[in-house]
Amino acid sequence: MVNFKEEERLNTLNHSCAHVMAQAIKHLYPQAKFWVGPVVAEGFYYDVDLGEDVITDESIAAIEKEMKKVCKEGKKIYRREISKSEAMELFAGDEYKLDLIEDLEDGNITVYDQGDYTDLCRGPHVDNTKLCKNFKLVKHSGVYWKGDANNKVLQRVYGVCFPTPEELEEHIKLLEEAKERDHRKIGKDMQLFMVDDLIGRGLPMFLPRGYTIWQELENYIKEKERKLGYQHVMTPCVGTVNLYKTSGHWDHYKENMFPAMEMEGESFVLRPMNCPHHMMIYANKMHSYKDLPIRIGEIAHDFRFEASGTLKGIERGRHFCQNDAHLFVTPEQIADEVSKVVDLIFDVYKDFNITDYRCVLSLRDPADTKKYHQDDEMWNTAEDALRKVLKDLHIEFTEEIGEAAFYGPKLDVNVKPAVGNEYTLSTCQLDFCLPAKFELTYVDKDGEKKTPVVLHRAILGSLDRFMAYILEETKGNLPLWLAPSQVKILPVKNEDEELLAYAEEIRELLDRAGMRVELDARSEKLSYRLREAQIQKVPYILVLGNNERNDRTISYRLHGQQKTTTVSIDAFVEKLTNEIDNKLVAPVEEA
């Protein structure tokens, strides 16, 4: 584990390496103008305007070569304090640096010199460029200046730097291992899902083995919800445009919806979310305060026209299934219901052994009048309410401005995948907005009609995305209850009729016990079939020969292990049933 001091040292080194890269780029592209070059979680990057030039894989190699040269020269790095007017003069003609200097306070401006290169920087830096020699440029891309799609595209080059070549090597190895954990690779290798151009991009299809996992997840969460008083519904994947105009989604998100279909003078869209459908289910009848909370749940198919560059296997597609629910509550019930949702989230994370997550309270940006529903009082009430509940529950969270939904603040639980950026797995959103738009009511104690509050929540998020995460976390070695194939039976010989009969008897027995079991009696060597079963990541591999048949026992081997264990048939069934029913994340070994 890297401690804080070490991390600071590493950050300084990476920051200096960013300057070395900038210097090298300046040598190769004299017209280069630099924006910012910060240290990030995995190294550093620098954004640069190369005018007409762009960065390609070849130019990366050239830049690396030039950087080696800069490091070898080993120029001292000097820090200099300068005044704002000096800075303006030094960087005259560089609109990017001037833009940065504009926001800096006079008397608080420093530049760093190394040989023929000077950069505006607050530092700190290592004292010589030769310390930066253990680096690698890992990727590059075009980025919008200040992240705004209306601005000019700059070139961003990412790199990493370490004190020793060994640490650099180790880091590169880790990156490669992460690629092996990518759910898209696992999904292909294990035949879980597929995509096809003719079906359409962003539209993955679950194969039998993948759908088995999917169904287990569906059953799992629905059972949890049922016990907590949720009622499940099924609603259509299409709705009228008017439905989404009523909810407000049309104004906010129509660019990201599949376009409207006009039929018989009516306009329909594939639904991007289920809130409006569930609102109408609530509105279907009169409700008393005594009926609340009402919890409407659905494993719901949704369609969003995500930008092509954002599609990623089953983690983010244009069709997905939300583990969605809308809780209709009185204002007094908010705290209790949010707390139950939070409990459910962490209960589920415990079942799946998910420990590496981050809670975010996503708030509106009051300055963004376009995105957010305009009602200051509503926002203040909702944000304060949600913040208070989280604090009372002693949940550790950070607050992020401008991350709220257009209708209300939310608690997001974020995780990081093997490859790529953090995403939200679970969410709980507090909404004072949609119930009013749909004029939802309940009759309170005093006989007055009042507007309920709605909690939007998704625990597994989308089943597709959750599955992607679990595949990456487990590297495809799923717990028994989720494994597409739980037991593989390998008779030692396949021409011994009595042995085959015994293998078939065991297969039927396990099948009747509700297990997913396969018998592999092909005329291949045992070691061949065993190897295949291991590659398929089948948790339990049974090897049955005449020893087992004579004793009426079972010999099994766990995926990825060498050890063979022999037990009675009953003991084996009991062991597996226990493991499946209790959804254990790892097999229990006898003492």
Place this chain on the structure above:
RNA sequence: GCUGAAAUAGCUCAGUCGGUAGAGCACUUCACUCGUAAUGAAGGGGUCGUGGGUUCGAGUCCCAUUUUCAGCUCCA
């Protein structure tokens, strides 16, 4: 959508200077009957993503296009 890269058999990939398509695995058949990660042999399988162009000749060079990948932006 934006910047860059890539696309060759079901999968993983090779294919040099432009000279007419390769391997391993998988699949089919035959032989082998085997006690814990690959038995041997033979065979089938490709309009080299798609469409144009250059050339005597294109998997290879050029243009367009589709899809995939990395990053950016976005994620109700």
